[in-house]
Amino acid sequence: TGGDGGTRGLVVDDSKPTTSVQVRLADGTRLRLKLNHDHTVADLYSFVRLSAAGTGAQQLLTGFPPKPLENMGATIESEGLLNAAVSQRLL
Numbered sequence: 001t002g003g004d005g006g007t008r009g010l011v012v013d014d015s016k017p018t019t020s021v022q023v024r025l026a027d028g029t030r031l032r033l034k035l036n037h038d039h040t041v042a043d044l045y046s047f048v049r050l051s052a053a054g055t056g057a058q059q060l061l062t063g064f065p066p067k068p069l070e071n072m073g074a075t076i077e078s079e080g081l082l083n084a085a086v087s088q089r090l091l
Contacts, residue, residue, distance in 0.1 A: 010047050012036055019082040023060075025052050026090045035076050042072035044081075048088055057091035 012018060016036045021044070023031045031051060035043070045060060052058070060069045062084055069079060069086070076082065 010035065010039065010043055019076065021076065021081055022085045023048055024087040026088045037075060037077040037082065039076050040072065041069045041074050041079060052088060059089045059091055060086050061089055062086045
């Protein structure tokens with residue numbers, strides 16, 4: 001039924017609260033992800049790794065000034081990423 005919001009590899013449970021996270025890849029491509037509030041930062045990294053060209057080390061950043069998302073076990077909600085924008089930096 002149409003696109004899945006680009007959430008390849010992530011299972012979104014529509015019975016639970018969802019949010020949208022915009023990801024700007026290092027090559028300038030923009031993706032909009034639909035995620036549950038309890039998805040983790042690690043889930044976000046995994047999705048970006050699957051979606052982006054290249055398999056090298058990466059870092060996801062959010063906020064201004066941009067700060068790295070480093071707590072892999074934290075939820076999207078606890079990291080303040082509900083309806084947020086995240087950018088990818090290749091290391």
